Amino acid sequence: MSASSQSLANKQILLGVTGGIAAYKSADLVRRLQDAGASVQVVMTPAAQEFITPLTLQALSGNPVHTQLLDPEAEAGMGHIQLARWADLVLIAPATADFMARLAQGMGNDLLTSICLATKAPIALAPAMNQGMWHNAATQANLECLIERKVIMFGPAEGGQACGDVGPGRMLEPLQLVDAAAGLFTPGSLAGKTLVITAGPTREAIDPVRYLSNHSSGKMGYALAEAAAEAGANTILISGPTQLKTPARVTRIDVTSAQEMYEASMAAAPDCDLFIAAAAVADYRPAQVASQKLKKGAEDSITLTLVKNPDIVASIAALPRRPFTVGFAAETEQLLEHARAKLQRKKLDLVIANNVGDTQIGFNSDDNAVTLVDNSGIQALSQRSKTQLARELIAILAGRLDKHPASEQAK
Ligand code: PMT
Numbered sequence: 016m017s018a019s020s021q022s023l024a025n026k027q028i029l030l031g032v033t034g035g036i037a038a039y040k041s042a043d044l045v046r047r048l049q050d051a052g053a054s055v056q057v058v059m060t061p062a063a064q065e066f067i068t069p070l071t072l073q074a075l076s077g078n079p080v081h082t083q084l085l086d087p088e089a090e091a092g093m094g095h096i097q098l099a100r101w102a103d104l105v106l107i108a109p110a111t112a113d114f115m116a117r118l119a120q121g122m123g124n125d126l127l128t129s130i131c132l133a134t135k136a137p138i139a140l141a142p143a144m145n146q147g148m149w150h151n152a153a154t155q156a157n158l159e160c161l162i163e164r165k166v167i168m169f170g171p172a173e174g175g176q177a178c179g180d181v182g183p184g185r186m187l188e189p190l191q192l193v194d195a196a197a198g199l200f201t202p203g204s205l206a207g208k209t210l211v212i213t214a215g216p217t218r219e220a221i222d223p224v225r226y227l228s229n230h231s232s233g234k235m236g237y238a239l240a241e242a243a244a245e246a247g248a249n250t251i252l253i254s255g256p257t258q259l260k261t262p263a264r265v266t267r268i269d270v271t272s273a274q275e276m277y278e279a280s281m282a283a284a285p286d287c288d289l290f291i292a293a294a295a296v297a298d299y300r301p302a303q304v305a306s307q308k309l310k311k312g313a314e315d316s317i318t319l320t321l322v323k324n325p326d327i328v329a330s331i332a333a334l335p336r337r338p339f340t341v342g343f344a345a346e347t348e349q350l351l352e353h354a355r356a357k358l359q360r361k362k363l364d365l366v367i368a369n370n371v372g373d374t375q376i377g378f379n380s381d382d383n384a385v386t387l388v389d390n391s392g393i394q395a396l397s398q399r400s401k402t403q404l405a406r407e408l409i410a411i412l413a414g415r416l417d418k419h420p421a422s423e424q425a426k
Contacts, residue, residue: 021202024052024247025264028196029098029136031107031127032072033114034062036177037143037186042067044108044189045075051193052206052249054264056081056098058127060114084126095126099133106196107131108169109143109186112154118166119157137199139167141192146182169195203247204413209287210248211338212240213280213294213327215255217273221319222305229295230378233257235343235369236293238405240265243289246409251287253279255294273297273324284331289416290338292328295345295378300324329361339416341365344388347372354388364419365389367408387411 028048032041041057048055057072058081069080081098083089093101107114107127114127118140123129131138140161148154149171162168170187187195214236218226233254240252241262252267253276261267268283270276273296284290299321332340342363344354347370354368366388371377376384376398384398385408396407 021206021247022051022197022200023048023193024203024206024249025244026053026103026200027101027263028053028055029102029105029130029134030055030057030076031105031110031114031130032057032059032063032067033107033109033111033127034060034065035109035111035143035186036066037109038063038066040186040189041108042071042075044192045072047189047193048196049076051197052247053196056093056101058082058098058130060125060127062111062113081126084123084129095129096133099130099136102130102134102136104196104199105131105134105136105138106141106169106192107138108141108192110140112142112144112148112151112157115140115142115154115157115161119160137165137167139169139196139199141169141186142171142184143186144171144184145176145178146180146184149182149184167199203245204410205243205289205416206247208248208289208413208416209251210240210243210289210291211251211253211280211283211287212236212243212291213253213255213276213296214240215257215259216295217255217276217297217324218271219273219297219300219324220304221301222307222309224308227297227299227301229297231255231257231295232379233259234379234381234401235383235405236291237262238401239291239293239408241402242405242409245406246413248289251283253283253294273300273327277325277327277330280327280331284334284338285336287338289341289412290328290331291341291412292331293343294327296327297324326361328363332362332364339364339412339419341367341412344368345371345377351386351388351393354386358388358390365412365415 045055055076057076073080117128123132172185173183174185215233216228216231218228220226237259240250244250244264250265252265268279302320302322328342340363344357344366346353350368354366358366368386376382382398383401385396387394
């Protein structure tokens with residue numbers, strides 16, 4: 016994997032295209048950024064649309080192209096403020112002399128300049144214009160002003176120009192721009208890795224209206240998915256029913272029952288480096304699922320026969336080319352003893368034990384406190400938010416993954 020791919024993995028790049036002949040290269044740039052692992056949203060100025068159609072960039076980016084500031088429909092979808100917040104980097108390629116002038120003046124007279132005013136992300140320009148326009152005192156003054164305001168300049172390159180002139184003003188090539196953009200970011204600790212995380216409860220149907228389940232909210236698993244994606248991992252979240260929003264940059268697969276979670280996990284795990292089982296999976300399911308709603312009878316008690324569900328995390332750990340496999344242990348007593356037993360029985364690389372008997376830190380709470388248990392010993396992480404804990408767990412797991420031979424086997 017190239018350095019660009021590591022640094023741009025999961026980065027969100029807003030590509031601004033302004034009206035210059037080099038706009039045709041923006042199509043290739045979209046692809047190259049995506050090849051490096053970035054998500055790309057494209058914003059075009061009206062002049063850019065004279066050189067290349069929004070449809071081309073929409074087809075390549077896989078996202079609708081944004082063109083209008085004063086379009087109620089677009090604002091209702093991803094409006095200029097949302098786009099400004101979404102971006103990890105605003106890259107404008109090509110950036111014309113006119114655009115540089117408007118940016119230097121702080122104008123917000125179209126969608127792209129408004130985004131530039133609103134964003135907290137770094138802004139990088141790849142200038143592209145005739146060499147005379149580049150040398151013009153006004154352009155040079157604008158350049159100086161933009162550099163002073165920490166706008167980053169990629170290029171321009173020197174050479175033959177579309178108009179026949181020779182000199183500075185050529186846009187850098189797409190691959191050079193990808194490398195330059197990658198240079199702005201440090202690679203995440205899980206860049207280049209694929210992670211599969213199970214989260215939430217499962218529901219085991221009794222009849223069309225009833226099921227067996229538990230109190231898992233999914234918060235712990237979703238926080239881990241979010242932290243993994245932030246760390247640059249290609250993150251797949253296999254989720255039971257929850258009320259939570261999918262974290263940014265995470266691919267979510269929805270399942271209901273343990274059997275469905277097992278199938279989705281077995282399909283995803285062979286290609287992953289790290290598998291984390293944070294879901295609260297029902298150990299048993301009703302032997303029969305009634306096709307019609309069960310009616311109350313004369314009996315004072317009835318018996319529900321349950322059969323064992325497949326053990327998902329143990330099945331992953333038993334794969335011949337297994338990922339680094341991490342399970343949780345949800346316990347109400349003898350936390351460490353039970354966690355150690357699970358480590359051995361399920362043949363896991365690591366168990367994260369949590370006391371679900373404490374309402375502050377178990378199911379559906381915002382906080383958690385855990386103890387990591389593996390064959391080398393234990394490590395306790397005291398109570399903190401699940402978001403904070405997830406970031407620390409991901410940092411620890413990234414370190415273990417680097418040292419562990421299982422991560423090599425997954426490749
Ligand atoms: O979702 P939240 O509300 O945020 O709560 C978080 C949590 C308490 C659910 C979470 O931190 C947690 O402990 N998840 C594991 C819950 C659980 O089912 O633990 P267990 O000790 O019963 O299972 C041990 C491990 O085997 C777990 O990794 C579990 O996902 C896995 N398992 C269990 C049964 C099964 N059939 N297949 C499995 O993979």
